[in-house]
Amino acid sequence: MADIFEKLVKNSGPLGQHRERAHGYFAFPKLEGDIGSRMKFRGKEMIVWSLNNYLGLANHPEVRKVDADASVKYGLALPMGARMMSGNSTYHEQLEAELATFEHKEDAILMNYGYQGIMSAIDAICGRHDVIVYDAESHACIIDGLRLHPGHRYVFKHNDVEDCEKQLQRASQLIEKQKAGGILVITEGVFGMAGDQGKLKEICDLKKKYDFRILVDDAHGFGTLGETGAGAGEAQNCQDEIDLYFSTFAKSMASIGAFLAGPKVIVDFIRYNIRSQIFAKSLPMPIVLGNLKRLELLQTEPQLKEKLWENARKLQNGLKERGFDIGKTDSPVTPVYMKGGVEEATAMVMDLRENYGIFCSIVVYPVIPKGHIIYRLIPTAVHTDDDINRTLEAFSETKAKLDAGAYKVEAIPDMAESR
Numbered sequence: 347m348a349d350i351f352e353k354l355v356k357n358s359g360p361l362g363q364h365r366e367r368a369h370g371y372f373a374f375p376k377l378e379g380d381i382g383s384r385m386k387f388r389g390k391e392m393i394v395w396s397l398n399n400y401l402g403l404a405n406h407p408e409v410r411k412v413d414a415d416a417s418v419k420y421g422l423a424l425p426m427g428a429r430m431m432s433g434n435s436t437y438h439e440q441l442e443a444e445l446a447t448f449e450h451k452e453d454a455i456l457m458n459y460g461y462q463g464i465m466s467a468i469d470a471i472c473g474r475h476d477v478i479v480y481d482a483e484s485h486a487c488i489i490d491g492l493r494l495h496p497g498h499r500y501v502f503k504h505n506d507v508e509d510c511e512k513q514l515q516r517a518s519q520l521i522e523k524q525k526a527g528g529i530l531v532i533t534e535g536v537f538g539m540a541g542d543q544g545k546l547k548e549i550c551d552l553k554k555k556y557d558f559r560i561l562v563d564d565a566h567g568f569g570t571l572g573e574t575g576a577g578a579g580e581a582q583n584c585q586d587e588i589d590l591y592f593s594t595f596a597k598s599m600a601s602i603g604a605f606l607a608g609p610k611v612i613v614d615f616i617r618y619n620i621r622s623q624i625f626a627k628s629l630p631m632p633i634v635l636g637n638l639k640r641l642e643l644l645q646t647e648p649q650l651k652e653k654l655w656e657n658a659r660k661l662q663n664g665l666k667e668r669g670f671d672i673g674k675t676d677s678p679v680t681p682v683y684m685k686g687g688v689e690e691a692t693a694m695v696m697d698l699r700e701n702y703g704i705f706c707s708i709v710v711y712p713v714i715p716k717g718h719i720i721y722r723l724i725p726t727a728v729h730t731d732d733d734i735n736r737t738l739e740a741f742s743e744t745k746a747k748l749d750a751g752a753y754k755v756e757a758i759p760d761m762a763e764s765r
């Protein structure tokens with residue numbers, strides 16, 4: 347019999363295989379200093395484009411004060427236990443009520459992490475006769491939620507409403523045959539890699555022809571889209587047709603935790619049946635109070651969202667004017683598509699960091715097809731014109747070098763920190 351660890355030692359996985367050269371630099375880098383558009387990386391100042399601190403709340407003085415005061419007053423332990431047992435508080439309930447109102451829903455439930463929360467919500471909602479119809483580019487947490495689902499699932503081509511309808515037809519036929527079950531459509535408000543909004547309005551319009559409920563993961567749209575910042579549903583004028591609205595606090599709220607909002611009776615069912623919350627300690631008080639403050643600022647300081655969009659437009663228009671392909675983004679998420687191998691991409695990222703002081707994330711094979719590189723830039727309300735202009739210059743210069751073959755290297759540069 348094999349030692350179960352043997353294969354893990356032999357094969358470190360598609361990304362892990364690079365860890366000897368990459369750890370601490372291309373993977374698991376340590377950004378230091380206050381969260382903002384300039385931070386330190388390995389002792390050097392960088393213009394940072396890889397934090398989802400969309401509204402700049404991470405370092406907002408009022409947020410920092412509430413986080414600090416609540417930590418002093420309550421510590422991290424309170425309340426102890428799961429919400430259902432001993433971990434409930436008035437503040438948890440207040441945050442749920444305020445989130446529900448903000449999202450124009452009857453009720454909301456807090457979750458400790460978005461990833462576990464949405465997985466577990468899918469598990470709680472769907473029984474074995476139910477059918478899930480979902481977008482092909484759904485986030486890993488949705489895919490893992492599907493793995494928990496004992497029934498059928500049909501995938502539709504990314505943001506392809508016609509294909510979504512085809513899958514709804516298949517799902518409806520199956521349910522008719524089974525004489526049991528219902529349909530849950532799952533998609534996203536904004537797809538975090540390419541920045542394109544899910545076609546929520548058009549998918550919701552399919553309700554006129556098919557019976558289904560829809561769950562939207564709006565991790566990147568919450569706080570950044572819609573007139574009040576209520577997200578992609580508000581932006582597309584279909585918030586009322588979204589049955590279950592989900593967002594994490596890890597992006598525009600610059601915090602941790604998540605929530606799911608919807609009809610009271612359904613949220614109450616989830617509250618009493620969601621395993622990731624029933625069997626886990628509730629969010630600590632400083633997190634809840636910090637999130638209440640963030641939600642307040644999201645509503646009382648609309649200039650933060652305006653500034654985010656001003657910066658996003660400057661960055662995106664600047665890239666387009668310089669001939670870069672930024673795809674179909676209609677959110678602040680700014681992908682820059684280029685051609686090249688994994689090694690070239692890492693050499694270019696190193697040049698950007700070491701010689702231009704630009705820190706951004708790259709996405710390469712196997713996350714995307716071989717020969718393609720995506721640089722992913724996240725503008726925030728706290729970036730400055732100087733940050734944007736320096737970055738545009740750096741991208742033009744490094745792209746010219748990439749095209750001239752200057753980054754063709756045999757292997758990923760060895761930048762690992764000693765471990």
Ligand SMILES: Cc1ncc(COP(=O)(O)O)c(C=O)c1O
Nearest residue numbers: 459460461485487538565594596
């Ligand atoms: C679309 C989407 N859903 C869910 C999550 C997971 O949220 P959390 O970080 O709160 O676990 C993320 C990533 O943070 C995300 O991008």
